[in-house]
Amino acid sequence: MARAQQIVIVGNGEIEPGLAPVIDAADLVIRFNECRSFGAGGTRTDVVAVCNTGRPPLMMLSSPEWRASQPVNDCREIWSVRDPEKFRELRPALMATHPELADFCDDYTDALAAFANDAGKTHAVIDRSVHEAVDAALVPFDPGDYVVPSSGMVVVASILAQAEEAGDAVALTGFSHEGWDGHPFAAERRLVDSYIAAGRLSRLPQTNFISPPEGA
Template sequence: MGHSRRIMIVGNGDVAADAAPVIDACDMVIRFNGCRNFGPAGRRTDVIALCNTGRPAKAMLGDAEWRESEAVKAAHALWMVRDPAKFESLREGILANHPELDDFCDDYTDGFAAFCAAEGKQHVVIDGGVHEKADADLRAHDPDLRVVPSSGMIVITHLLTEPAYRQDDIVLTGFSHEGWDGHPFAAEKRLIDAYIAEGRLSRLGPPHSSTSHGDI
């Protein structure tokens, strides 16, 4: 069966040295938050998927350099990976288990919506049901899911469940499966490897990375 588009999901980890032209030749390129490997990992940016709660969201909204960056300027859409209602429902449990994350569920979706409106970009909030499906799928690989799935896992789950992307060739690069210990990276790697074995995803270049930045 043919695929209508090639979609590249570019994590914030290392990519192969020759990856940039391959990434830029794709029909759709999705990056994350600060797009830290923009340049070495190509320049095409159609979508930026964002953590729209907590400190990362507050920092991006308040950062003129981020707002004026080439990647943000190029993107025609910003995807919010954290459904506001879902995260508000998580607040009490997160505070009980991780009191240091007192601002983790603070929502900045409206701020990003206003930014998108001013810049002529599409503003998309990924439904909380996608988060719940990611949780359910990850539990098969690790019952202890830590705090929340990574932004990368939410985007992957969204693309695999949304009918609009059913015929597309979805490729990953820049995913080290390392980073903040609140994300269940070991379980995410096992789940993604299972998706690859089923032919639902593929990877560009080496599946592991030595980057210290980790995933998103």
């Protein structure tokens, strides 16, 4: 039987001092987009989860610095967090309600897959069912009107679905639950807190499920 993994999902928000060795001691570390947590939040990077529609992927793919960055170079996998078909279906309604987001659903999944392949990395797309499950899970937490869940929330939901079956332990850090008003951050915070209360998830440094190696 495979040993349960210790997984840390590292957002791009503030990281408390001293957590770098704790994060790097995990079995699996997931970062996001430009990996702004890299350094203060450790250096281990197994997965870079990226927004694959709209302006962020265009900026990343157009940036030699991003392509050559250490976390992107080090990672084994690149995950596209948005299902292309889901976002093609969202476009007409979104154009009616948010015409300023004309390029929001522009899809760069194939370009990210090609980049990953050229770099010898695995590319995966998180299934639309995860996005839709997050939408449903947010309802009791009064999300109000929003465009889509955040990439971080989609990744958390995807990891939890797999981790519970495998018996893996999952922790978060660098999640401020603040940012673009098209994401329902207040409701996402309450949803994450409910997962923590249920024992499905924890936050660093409030959990000690990982200990840094002796001498670190």
